Structure formats: C-alpha cells, structure tokens
Amino acid sequence: KELLDKELISANEFDYSSAERVYQSDTEDKRGVDLFEQVKKRTEEEKKGLESRLERFMAIAEKGEGNPENGEKLFQTCLLCHSVGDKGYDYAPALDGSALRENEALLTAILDPDAALESSYAIYRVTKNDGSNIEGYLVKKDERGTTIGFMGGTKQFVQASEIRFEGFLGGRSFMPKGLIDSYSDEQVSDLLAFIKTLK
Structure with missing residues (x-):
C-alpha cells in the first residue's frame, strides 16, 4: 500500500489474487478497496477480450491449413526466450513436444501467458x-x-x-501479451502449423 501511495508500483502490477489479499488484510482501508475494484474490473475486461480472441484463433487452428515453412520464420521471435532442441534461450519453458498440445491450451498460453504461468x-x-x-x-x-x-x-x-x-x-x-494479435489469419495459421511439427 505504501508503494502504491508513493506511485512506485501501480494497480496494473497486481493480479486478482494478490489484489484480493491486500484488500482482505484490512477491508476498511480505502487504498485496498480501490485497488481490488480496479484489478477486478481489469480482470473482467481482459477475460471478455481473451474469450473473443480465443474463439477467432481456434477457428483458424481447426482449419489446419497453415504452411509450416512460413510459420518457422515467424517462430524465430519465440526463440528469443524459448528453446527448441539446441536453439533459443531458456528464459521460458522449452517448446519441444508442443505438437502434442491441444489447440486451446496452446492458444491460451500464447494469448494469455499469465494464465499458464510457471x-x-x-x-x-x-x-x-x-x-x-x-x-x-x-x-x-x-x-x-x-x-x-x-x-x-x-x-x-x-x-x-x-x-x-x-x-x-x-x-x-515474462512473456508479453498479444504477441500474435497483429498477425493476419494466414500468419497465425502458418505459425500454428509449424508449432505442430515440434514433436
């Protein structure tokens, strides 16, 4: 609360559960009440946005029409943090075996990294x-x-x-949200097609 007062941190740095803990530590403290309300509202808006984006990308994924070769070029961005085999970095979970993941789980991890956070x-x-x-x-x-x-x-x-x-x-x-939001349907399809080759 002191850090919030001094503006060293903002409400954007709290997830729902951490904001709830601050609020429950003293339900009479206006700072905690305001923080919890802000985070609750943001979380609800993000959830609605995620559902519509997930619906759009799931429809693309189910068609399975992507070009893995084009997708591999797009995938190079992922290797700035993730690793596959001996390529990339270990700042994020290794993506070997991603071909085995369900489309919904894979897309949720890309669209909302916080939801699948280790x-x-x-x-x-x-x-x-x-x-x-x-x-x-x-x-x-x-x-x-x-x-x-x-x-x-x-x-x-x-x-x-x-x-x-x-x-x-x-x-x-550590992974930013919205990494594929600006991609065309074709690019998303290509990227997913390549990820599906990662046995």
Missing part, C-alpha cells in the same frame, strides 16, 4: 535506489547483486548496494 518464469523486478526499475527474467541472485535477462539473451547486472528492493511480480509472465 512461477520461475514470472517477471522479476529490481527497484534501484534512484527509483528506476529493471524488469526481466531472474538469471542469478547472490550477495554481490542480481542479474536480469531480457529477450534475445542480453543480461544486466545490478550491484546489491544499488538495490532498494526486488522480487517476482506475482501472476505476471
């Missing part, structure tokens, strides 16, 4: 003494400081003496 792949935030934030994948943390990784494999080390506080942002995936 805790070790949550965003990690370091807030420095100057108030600036660094967000990414937690590569390493020890008494010297913290190393954060970013898409494409770049890393940044922050000395312990420069860190005010740090931690995982609960419920928020």
